[in-house]
Amino acid sequence: MFTPARLLGAAAVIGLLACGPAQAQMAFHYNGPVESPEQNVIQSAHYDWLLENSPSFRSYRQAKECGPIRFEEGLRQDCFSSFDQYEPVAVR
Numbered sequence: 001m002f003t004p005a006r007l008l009g010a011a012a013v014i015g016l017l018a019c020g021p022a023q024a025q026m027a028f029h030y031n032g033p034v035e036s037p038e039q040n041v042i043q044s045a046h047y048d049w050l051l052e053n054s055p056s057f058r059s060y061r062q063a064k065e066c067g068p069i070r071f072e073e074g075l076r077q078d079c080f081s082s083f084d085q086y087e088p089v090a091v092r
Helices: 004-019 039-054 057-067 073-086
Strands: none
Touching: 004 057, 039 057
16 A cells, blocks of 8 residues: 555655756755756856846845955955956846
8 A cells, every 4th residue: 555655755756767867966065966067057147147137136246246355445446347347237
C-alpha cells in the first residue's frame, strides 16, 4: 500500500529525473548552490538591464559599491563614472 511519505518520495525522484542532468547535479558552495554558466549569463544580463532601466536600483548599487570609498575622492568619482561607462542609462 502507498503511504503519503512513499508517494512524496516517488514524486521527488521523478522530479529530479525530469530536470535533466544539469539540474540534478547542481553543486553547492559555501554561499549556496553554484550556478551554471548559462544561469550566470542570464543573471548578469538582468543586473545590467536593471542598472540601465531602474533609477532606484542604480542609485542603490552606486551607494553600495561607491559609497564606502571615502579615503580618496578621485577613486570614488571613478567608481561613479564607471556606471555611466559600462551600463549607461537607457534612452526612452
